[in-house]
Amino acid sequence: MSETRSKSRSRSRTRHHRRRRTALLAGVPLALASAGAMAYGGALGVFGADAQPKASAAASATATSALAGVTDVADGFASVNALGQNGTYGGRDGQTVTVRTLADLEKYATAAEPYVIVVAATITMNPVGKEIKVASDKTIIGSGTSGHIVGGGFFLGQGVHNVIIRNLTIRDAYQGVWNDKEHDFDAIQMDGAHHVWIDHNDLRHMADGLIDSRKDTTYLTVSWNRLSQDNKAFGIGWTENTTADITIHHNWIRETEQRNPSTDNVAHAHLYNNYLEDEAGTTIKSSYGNYSRGRTNMVLENSYFHGMTNPVVRDATATVVQRGNTFSGTSGRNESGGPGAAWNPRSYYSYTPDKTADVPALLKSGAGPRSSVAKATTGSGTTTAAAATTLTVAADGSGQYRTVQAAVNAVPANNASRVVISVKPGTYRELVKVPSNKPHVTIQGSGGSRKDTTIVYNNASGTPKPDGSGTYGTGGSATVAVEADDFQARNLTISNDFDEAAHQDIAGQAVALRTAADKVFLDGVIISGDQDTLLVDTASKDRLGRVYVTNSYVVGNTDFIFGRATAVIDKSVITLKKRWNGTSAGYVTAPSTAANRKGILIANSTVNGDVSDRSFYLGRPWHAGGDASLDPQTTIRNTSLSAAIRTTPWTDMSGFSWKDDRFAEYRNTGAGSGAASSDRPHLTDAQATGQEVADWLGDWTPTAG
Template sequence: METTQPKARHRRRRLGLTVSIPLVTATAVGMSYGGAFGVFGEAARPKAAAATTGPAWAREVADGFASVNALGQKGTYGGRDGAIVTVKTLAHLEKYATAPQPYVIVVAGTITMNPKGKEIAVASDKTIVGAGTSGHIVGGGFFLGQGVHNVIIRNLTIRDSYAGTWNDKDHDWDAIQMDGAHHVWIDHNNLRNMADGLIDSRKDTTYVTVSWNQLKNENKAFGIGWTDHVTADITIHHNWFHETEQRNPSTDNVAHAHLYNNFLQDDPDSSITSSYGNYARGGTKMVLENSYFEGINNPVIKDGTAALVQRGNVFVDTTGRNESGGTAFDPTTYYRYTLDAAADVPSKVKSGAGPRPAIGRAATTPSATAATTLTVAKDGSGTYKTVQAAVDAVPVGNPSRLVISVKPGTYRETVDVPASKPHITIQGSGASRKDTVIVYGNAAGTRKPDGSGTYGTPGSATVAVRSDDSQLRNLSVSNDFDEAANQSLNGHQAVALLTAADRIVLDGVIVTGDQDTLEMETAAPDKPGRVYVTNSYVVGNVDFIFGRATAVIDQSVITLKKRWNGTSAGYITAPSTPAGRNGILINRSTVNGDVAASSFHLGRNWHPGGDKTTDPQATVRNSHLSAAIKGTPWADMGGFAWKDDRFAEYMNTGPGAGPKSTERPHLTDAQAASHEVSHWLGGWTP
């Protein structure tokens, strides 16, 4: 691709019916890398799998007050002792959620409540979990009644029962409502746009832990109380309250309320203005530790009858009441916990809260579990000394998952995974993705050693993955071509990683280069090519995320890099999407880098060879954009007008975000609903 030289505007916020999902920052927390898990059929029977022998996430138990042994219940472990079943319809979800037996219920897809506002009455001993990021409950939620206990609601997106009235007093439609339940764990959910509230913990509900959730775009976020008794015990930690007006939470007559490491954020100049943050009412005793409040009005308030102890909290651009007083309690009397530094809370919570790709994946079959592993170590301690040698050893037509485990070290080589060898995972075995590095320095204009010409852009790749269902995990791939030293060379495009296949997963990787860092193609123009990139870093300066594949960059960091001569100018994306297909989706991610303000475009439209049938598409949504992004973020390329193609934003934040204009298209809420990850990948759940 040709290079051309390329003012940030204040971010805009508006009330919408589909709201932001978390972004990832450079200090992302550790995430599970997960495996290539399958899912059980929708009508799986209890004998399908016992969660006691299933995947690790199905055996995980609650922390905080939900972990305390009380009321005849020993902690909170949900349906761990029952079968794992996968549901895709409302009828099946309700069937298993209301059953008397324990179940781990995996929601694999979008389930719409009928009628709108319906709340399924969940029975005891249940885990309801989304399959990766695909589990959505739309237009309703869950109800836990008197005496219901040992319930886990996890890794779901529950959204959109909103009925058009902001302070809705006519529809009691919550995401999760609990009336007299106990031992409940609400974890890693995205809750947004409900008619009444997101979470209600009422009528002496107790021994509850609410952790690592996103509570978004709501009038009443999280209410606790509706009782004259002072008996409830609740732990609330590592949640992101973002653009929620009140009840963040409001705790009324709570015996022990332990709130720590939460992030409360109200964006300036948005349609939603916070009324208050954390509120201790009535006889509540609250301990509030190492939380971060940004832009919140009345961040911490208490009644004269409540006790509220604050320790280590951070307040940025807050106004109004900030109160404490009285004697509360010592949480360590009840359970152990570890505090994160308050200054780290925004980055950790933004990157870690909400549904995780590795949670909710059903267990593999015994044959798949016993995947073949080939070991690579440059010091000779493995079976092979180079990654390519291990790839060469994989049999043609490889029928099941095969892992090439690469020990820490720097491997200066090129790697080509041919189309004839599917189901390969190349995975670094070090503690960090930085420990295992595959690097080379070819460029498009570099001449081949055999004298047969130059490599061209795809041929310059350090690593090329051409086989379906293949993966890269926990390693770095780099192209270190030296532009400054090769100014006379014609063709500075230098690909670090090329994918040219379908169902490719890049998880926990760093991909670095300058121009054309990450090229995502298909095996042929008429073939599909889907790529899912998560928990990763992509670094470059010109067209460095590009190609015709359908690609999702999710919960990752995109780092902008100066040009070889120290100037700041470039383009993040250059899609060449075929008509009728999805292009590049950047979702829940962060754009950063040490470059000049207003110097980078979000992308430009690539029509290879002047192909008029190409219909490039890029969407950037729910992401944090640094000041480096131009106020007019899209650019023409090769004589084609970007406005004739498909470029849009939705609900971005940060100094590089900007309001809707003719030069900056924004999706409507209705349009955004079809720009979710699950829609983009077309039935494939990576």
Template sequence: MSSTRRTARHRKPQRVLAIGVPLALAASGVLAYGSVFGLGEEERAAAAGAPSWATAAADGFASVDALGQNGTYGGRGGRTVTVKTLADLEKYATAPEPYVIVVAGTIDMAPVGKEIKVASDKTIIGSGTLGHIVGGGFFLGRGVHNVIIRNLTIRDSYQGVWNDKEHDFDAIQMDGAHHVWIDHNDLRHTADGLIDVRKDSTNVTVSWNRLSNANKAFGIGWTQNVVTDITIHHNWIRETEQRNPSTDNAAHAHLYNNFMEDAPGTSVTSSYGNYARGKTRMLLENSYFQGMNNPAIRDATAALVQRGNIFSGTKGRNESGGGTAFDPRKFYGYTPDAAGAVPALVKSQAGPRGSLGTATATAATAGAGATAARTLTVAKDGTGQYRTVQAAVNAVPVGNPSRVVISVKPGTYRETVDVPANKPHLTIQGSGTSRKDTVIVYGNAAGMRKPDGSGTYGTPGSATVAIRSDDSQLRNLTVSNDFDEAANQALNGHQAVALLTTADRIVLDGLIVTGDQDTLELETAAKDKPGRVHVTNSYIVGNVDFIFGRATAVIDRSVITLKKRWNGTSAGYITAPSTPAGRKGILIHRSTVDGDVAAGSFHLGRNWHPGGDPAADPQATVRDSVLSAAIKRTPWTDMGGFSWKDDRFAEYMNTGPGAGPKSTDRPHLTDSQAASQEVADWLGDWTP
């Protein structure tokens, strides 16, 4: 921020290889480093510029690093192929190479009941609502891993017998697979179960699916080993008699925000709902049960912990007990929706989506006129085209019309990087398996004098990485400013930016951005210029005003980590927006605020009016997020003589020990206000 602002003094950052994240948070595994990306250099280059559905990664237990696999990202980075025949679908699904397979029509299985044996590293996705698999499904055998099955309708293997013991025709069956994401499918009318997760399959997430019109919805387990970790959320399970789901000997079964419905007046009557069998440990939260018989049951040997569920028109067994709940946030970050909102939410959004799997001309998509992204490689050991990131940036032509990817091999690059405004469509991404493998770090601060004697750096000039060009991206990296405050107490100007953006349509995905004061500066090229930034699946670490600026910024599904200051004290401010009037400011959405700091020591933010500008109208909204006890009971505060109450600060539906009730010192959005403060309202006509 502006050097006219009062300098705060705080702790010396840890050296970059320690990343600067408190050990307590690292141990918790919340949004674990590396869980979002697991690609090699060539795969990243191929994936760059692909539509978001082709590069999507799982949440829940499928996102957790385990068994040698870093999260679940399917065929991302492999070639994208479009299939319309059974022969082509089977050819690519069983191939040893990674593929993104787009199903763009109805494929009839022959013989009926056929289950294609899917190999590892595959994404199988329907093109809009066109992808139908009829009369069969998919099988994932032992050791198969990193598979995404998404946006498909898999239906009609039913053979005329309701509780069929002769035909094991499932929609999706896995025996000993791991890291599987089943998302946004419509599964219905099969001979046996819709989904079977068997024989120690683990690290599975099942999300946003419609499961219906079958005797058995969803079976899990059938082994004496207690190893399966599974997340089941935002599914609509209706008109299924049993296994809704049945969970047998699962180590951790996290079920939340599901809608279980037994509609009256139909031929299907539920026998039971969610069932914890054997030695299962199940956490069942914020789900909605409508008309179900025996909605929640458990064996005497199982643990079933309930919280926040709604039961409407149910009868019979509704059980809990047998042990204490596990904490899913020790494995991954999540924010459950309110149970009352679940039926409408799931009915409108579960199942295949027209926006997923639709054709886009990218480097990974075959078709006339597709333009391949140009890739430049960086390796400090000389095995790439360039030894520094800045050298690769310098090699990008001015006014480049299409995506240029700078693929940076693992290592620590001690340099500053400046992407000028005249080089748009630039992606800088680490090629390691984790965001901590590739580190760009420097240690400039606002008050330090430039080597050429032209004055001090100032706050923006201290940035380790500056992105000034539109439509640019940073992925799978750590960006750090390791300015040593303890050794520079005499310096006037301790602001030390790790990452600066001053452009529009910027994607920051899978990053660690770490510093102390002014870590992440989100600006625009000028006051009258737009500047939208979308931050996802990232860590942002700091202590004073460390997410700030006048850009329109969304921080989504990320972890905001609070640090002590250089002298070990706890006090700070997360946000310091300087939003122009009439624009959106900073939105923190579905994220977690945590860190090894004292309780009640941090503000959510304060209002920055640069240079005392009364026309600024700072805005920050924190919603649907988990707040640690570090957040003050009065979370907003004044800055520079301006009252925060004259600007725009609010919360909505936050949880955790740092959340608090609405008051004059803690404004909350109403439901109608919240409806106009969604991510789409911030990003407008831009879909990252």
């Protein structure tokens, strides 16, 4: 890769002229005090070789009840980090809009941008049977119990992802033919979608099925719904592939004849706490209940079957593992066993089933649309389980979760106290995102060394997204992304091992850790990559974001500590690394600081690595998007600099002169240090008193939690 950034980072090539600031350009030689050796310096040999802002919650007075549940995220398989999507949170990052007409509903549901769409009226489909083609990153949620869709429903096509459909009544597309083969009028149909959460809806009296999950739709959770008055409740399958992962829990299915549900060639089907009822005195009789078809591998537990004919059926090629179910007044086939390998849903996500005996009453009172659907009001054991103080992760299945993201997903939204995610030694190849509504999270390795536990992935800015919607971009390439305040990480390695040599055809910025939050504390970690290793960002340009890194290693070669946050690297080792082709050339920092904010401070640390002498700059100014109002800042003080540092350690970038911004040193030592000059500004003693660690952190004192 060349040292020039790709367009994904919006570096301007145009030269901008501004009045030069001179406050930090004293140019007075200072006597440099020698710095003591770092206690952990001997370990260096190991390394030697953007979302739209949310609209106000008051967008509509009628939306108040719906908004209580907007920040909720999915549980079950829809919560699992896969296919480039970290869980299912719908349109949370977009505007909130309230709709009362078909035109508005279709306008926002089909838009490319994320939206939270609050349905605050009865909307009749025209023509009958119309299914709105929902686009990715949408939450469609009813306002209280007033959101009704009549005579049609929703369609999620190939690759559509991150969609929540919640708290709606979808009804009455029935055309007078019970087993309707002519009119495929479903409430919700999905063909090849992923990461979908269907929750707290009332689905009834449609022309074909209520829910159809087809063509390898996966990472789907269907929870707390009422499905009724239909020939076919819920069909899954329609290909020979066995790839889908689906969770179906706390649904009340009654007055339906078949597909309750039927699951065809589903790799992992987890059904629990559902209530299947064949009501006496109605003309609708069940032909079967839960059906495991093809090569489906189903875990069926703590569900209640009342009056059902053939409550549990499986093909000879399919598998059903039953535990804890209750059968009252049922008849016919009730089967289990099969050739499939045993699997444990807790290997993918956390859950706590309710007692089977409680299921009928629980679902009769809690399923379907509610005045408020925030998870805290549902009574589900799943949310209660997520509130634990410490969650354990182990790749071998010996913890509560197999992946770090699954544990993050289990943290309750807007948690008031700290949740520690303890990760056992091992390599976790996954993407991890801590969303903004999950503060006070600590991720820590439980091994004896920070090298024992590694979270790693290999996305780069130019890596195509799996759904074909473009590339990840620099920020999106992060192995771990932290958007929640008061986050901590310790005793582990976070890495991006993108192979630049093998992929010179795509842009190679590859972030290991991105922070976009305030009060981020990184203690005893290794953050490793090549170009753009550590992105210290903020939630927005006008938001403060403080990051404190101590007793840690940061490894890279090009702009590998960069961003607009107020960030401190203290008592740490910054390891310079050769580029993919074996050459030595690079830049330690690329601050993008807003005016009147503190930028990047490196203090009491060591900068070295197995690279050529005089080949690395300490930094250059990143004016993101060509923004001339920015005032990038890097200060490096009381730090040992190896001979790898250039004698003129600062340089220009994309037409912006470093001399117009804030770059300075103070009392550095080592072969890479040098006397003050116009090309190497030093702080005076008086200036240095205002550029200490405490000045960067302000009223925040990082404390292990």
